[in-house]
Amino acid sequence: MKKIYAIGLAAAVLMGSNLAVADKVEDAIEYRQGVFKTIKWNFGPMVGMVKGKIDFDAADFSRRADLVAVLAKMPGEGFIEGSDMGDTDAKSEIWENKAEFDKGMDALAENAAALAVAAQSGDMSVIKPAFGQLGKTCKGCHDDFREKE
Numbered sequence: 001m002k003k004i005y006a007i008g009l010a011a012a013v014l015m016g017s018n019l020a021v022a023d024k025v026e027d028a029i030e031y032r033q034g035v036f037k038t039i040k041w042n043f044g045p046m047v048g049m050v051k052g053k054i055d056f057d058a059a060d061f062s063r064r065a066d067l068v069a070v071l072a073k074m075p076g077e078g079f080i081e082g083s084d085m086g087d088t089d090a091k092s093e094i095w096e097n098k099a100e101f102d103k104g105m106d107a108l109a110e111n112a113a114a115l116a117v118a119a120q121s122g123d124m125s126v127i128k129p130a131f132g133q134l135g136k137t138c139k140g141c142h143d144d145f146r147e148k149e
């Protein structure tokens with residue numbers, strides 16, 4: 001009797017911890033997607049200005065570049081073990097090549113920081129190449145590690 005009770009209790013504890021893990025995975029996925037969405041929110045007007053589709057506003061561009069430089073340091077930690085399952089476009093290749101993926105995250109932070117510095121010049125001819133470099137970093141990682149929509 002006692003043994004059965006103990007097994008039942010162990011199973012309940014195990015189930016509870018599995019639920020906690022599932023919660024954590026869901027939170028991590030929502031977190032990183034939220035950060036990327038926030039990056040995109042700021043990226044939109046920057047793309048418009050670089051392409052000349054909206055008027056270049058040096059102060060606004062610089063403010064957004066500063067925000068993106070901070071945000072770029074954030075999504076990496078959301079790619080926790082086991083979070084290739086669920087409502088996510090992250091490919092399982094991320095966890096098979098974690099070192100390479102982490103390098104991509106470092107490049108994201110570095111290139112975003114470089115853009116923030118370039119943006120201080122207020123000069124589009126300085127901003128453009130830095131922006132191109134950052135854009136390539138986004139695309140390179142998405143090509144390898146994100147499911148196509």
Ligand code: HEC
Nearest residue numbers: 033036037040043088089090104105108137138141145146
């Ligand atoms: C090192 C890899 C990597 C880099 C660099 C990267 N991304 Fe992503 N991005 C991902 C992955 C993986 C996902 C899928 C996340 C998920 O669904 O859990 C994603 C998702 C997104 C999404 C969709 C978010 C959503 O769910 O709505 C946007 C938007 C996005 N990235 C924008 C960017 C932009 C802009 C840059 C460059 C400034 C960038 N990303 C750089 C890996 C990267």
